[in-house]
Amino acid sequence: MTRTADIIRQTEEVAARNYAPLPVVIARAEGVWAWDVEGRRYLDCVSAYSSLNQGHRHPKIVDALVAQANRLTLTSRAFHNDRMGTFLARLCGLCEMDMALPMNTGAEAVETAIKLARLWGYRSKGVRDDAAEIIVCRNNFHGRTTTLIGFSSEPQYRDGFGPYSAGFRLVDFGNAAELAAAITPNTVAFLVEPIQAEAGVRVPPGGYLTEARRVCSANEVLLIFDEIQTGLGRTGKPFAYQHETDAKPDVLIVGKALGGGVYPVSAVASSEELLGLFRPGDHGSTFGGxxxxxxVGEAAIAVIEDEALPARAAELGAYLRAALGKLRSPVIREVRGRGLLLGIEIEPEAGTARTYCSRLAERGVLTKDTHVQVMRLTPPLTIEKREIDWLVEQLAAVFS
Structure with a gap:
């Protein structure tokens, strides 16, 4: 038995099987490359679902982690610490917001935004107690808590986990007219991903986010963008909503790459008017902030800004997109996305996306399927053109 097989067997004996990973056991990584326990090298085109925008083990981020770990790691919010203020100041500058509330995981940050929207609805908009409604989109993915899967339209995410939380309405992604029609006097927010990554890298029609902003403003409804996967440079802008004009949200949710690939960090950024509604005891987290x-978060932002990673994502994403367009394989139904958030939809007659992910893994490329037919390509934003060229060669081989 190989070391890989032995580790997988041992893991599956003691780990709940809520994932179905490819049979690759990663032992170390650096930059855009990862190595398994047998010493085989892989180009990482998953990036832990956009958590590794800065690449694996970026030295400046690792140095910040080690230096801080040698001095102070945890205080809880029972006291102030000397790092949170400078981190949040830099985050607010990037997000163009007044204040931020730090959490740990993306799902926690989404839950925080939901609580904030409801609190605003009751205290500022005058919605009757326990009547607040939030509009969300079909095919959304905002996390795995019981509240968040309760308004998912994916049957497997919901099956066996009810009863579900009330107060959510579903509309079609990309349809601003349906959004407007769904608003009632009790609507407090519209929560949406600028690009639906988990749903298969679904990009809305041009102008949709701007129109959503207009509809929300006209109806006194908060616009909340979940940029956990799309933010921090991934799509070629600091945030995906910035590809449109006049689409700035009231609340911005960030995570994943905010932790620089070494530590879980998330946050909700908004105005002082909104986040100022929270009083001591309304919300909290032992590890948040x-x-x-x-x-780590401050170093992660510094790398994004100092190395101009959004601009790299724009340039290299266009380069990769153009190269993919030349493949002209009957296996490929469509290539879509923005920046270095790309999805390749596989023709059903050619098999599932997982089939091609497995074949790519054999050739040294790590990718991940979603919604059966779509393969996501989300390499670190530090990837080079020569590495993209090699990636396209491997794709051409498995799609031929």
Whole structure:
């Protein structure tokens, strides 16, 4: 038995099987490359679902982690620490917001935004207690908590986990007219991903986000963008909503790459008017805003800004998109996305996306399927053109 098989067997004996990973056991990684326990090298085109925008083990981020770990790691919010303020100041500058509330995971940040929207609805808009409604989109993915899967339209995410939380309405993604029609006097927010990554990299029609902003403003409804996967440079802008004009949200949710690939960090950024509604005791997290997370988050933002990663994603995403367009394989139904968030939809007659992900893994490329027929390509934003050229060669081989 190989070491890979032995580790997988041991893991599956003790780990709940809520994932179905490819049979690759990663032992180390650096930059855009990862190595398995047998020493085989792989180009990482998953990036932990956009958590590794800065690449694996970026030295500046790792240095910040180690330096802070050698000094102070955790205080809880029972006290102040000397790192959270500078971190949030830099985050607010990037997000163009007044304040931020730090959490740990993306799902926690989405839950925080939901609580904030409801609180605003009751205290500022005058919605009757327990009547607030939030509009969300079909095929959304905002996390795995019981509240968040309750308004999913994916049957497997919901099956066996009810009863579900009330107060959510579903509309079609990309349809601003349906959004407007769904608003009632009790609507407090519209929560949406600028690009639906988990749903198969679904990009809305041009102008949709701007129109959503107009509809929300006209109806006194908060616009909340979940940029956990799309933000921090992934699509070629600091945030995906910035591809349109006049689409700035009231609330911005960030995570994943905010932790620089080394530590879970998330946050909700908004105005002082909104986040100022929280009073001590209304919300909290033992680890949210801890000094280790703050040091890592600040370093993660510094790398994004100092190395101009959004501009790299725009340039290299266009380069990769053009190369994919030349493949002209009957296996490929469509290539879509923005920046270095791309999805390749596989023709059903040619098999499932997982089939091609497995074949790519054999050739040294790590990719991940979603919604059966779509393969996501989300390499670190530090990837080079020569590495993209090699990636396209491997794609051409498995699609031929």
């Amino acid at each position: 801890n000094p280790l997370a703050a040091a």
